[in-house]
Amino acid sequence: MTDAVILETRALTKEFKGFVAVSQVNLKVQRGSIHALIGPNGAGKTTCFNLLTKFLTPTSGQILFDGHDITAETPAHIARRGVIRSFQISSVFPHLTVLENVRVALQRHLGSSFQFWRSERSLDSLNDKAMALLAQVDLDKYAALTAVELSYGRKRALEIATTLAMEPKLMLLDEPTQGMGLEDVDRIKQLIKKVAASRTVLMVEHNMSVVASIADTITVLQRGATLAEGPYEQVSKNPAVIEAYMGSANTELKGAH
Known part of the structure; x- marks a missing residue:
């Protein structure tokens, strides 16, 4: 694991009674970047967040933060290391x-x-x-x-x-713009860019225009597995990603340029 990578998962997997919610996910989050985790509903994004903060225990695989294997650590230990999560519902x-x-x-x-x-x-x-x-x-x-x-x-x-x-060294933002009007979305988008100037942000976000304008790297999940990864320009043109989103979400994907 290089110094440039602050968070890494290796073959991260979570099963619930035979249902694989997260499957063999290999994630590398670059230090000082904004990294977005996107995907259709049910893709495993929130489960992935819950694994990273140890609200859920992985079935298999590893999680490394700042060069340390934190797979077996408690949520409190992980928070003390500087992995801090902001929840989907305002708390x-x-x-x-x-x-x-x-x-x-x-x-x-x-x-x-x-x-x-x-x-x-x-x-x-x-x-x-x-x-x-x-x-x-x-x-x-x-x-x-x-x-x-x-x-x-x-x-x-x-x-x-x-x-x-x-x-936080790493801020995990869960749907930071969910349920917002355009003015609030723009305010939060600018705010995330501002706070990310001196720390790393990993976010789950549905709003493609937000993702397109501020994320350095995007990981697309589908059915718990990584479908594509890269900058928005590259990911948004990936045929597998376009097919996964289909319908209205596909329109969103194209419309976010």
Whole structure:
């Protein structure tokens, strides 16, 4: 495994009672890149994410991160190594302020997340860092609002800020633009490009225009196996990929140039 590769899977496989959800996937994610995992519904993308973060245990195969075999490690160990996942459904605390949400994530990173009896003042030292993270995702002016008052797109931006608070080396983004209008999609797309400038991003994403405009490398899964891999220009012209998407998704694939 070269220094250029931050994450690698070797013949990664997951079976559920005879059904092969992920089959012999060999993935190489380059350090400092945006790598997209795409494919039709049921292709195994989310299962693959669950294997990488150890929410599921592989049936066979290996996962290597930063040169270490992490196949047998717990989710907590993997998170401590810097593999941090942002979930498909927005997972912020709705009745805490935007600032407090990021502060909770910073506490978690400091290992003090369960010390709820500490005085409010003792957490003030985290405010500057929390505000700096909010500025990174253009939410600093919303710091005093409760999270429930944010638009859906800004909630996802807040979720990215809380993910950044965990100091990820590799950010796993699960459908970051799902359910968004065009304006929010564009905001999150620009945000992903911005945060990827100093770290690696692996994302599952359905929106082909997002993938086409920001992903350096795309891996296409079909029925749990790798169908194609490469830059968007190459993958979008692959006959097997076009056939796999068919119908409306195929139109999306062509329309994303």
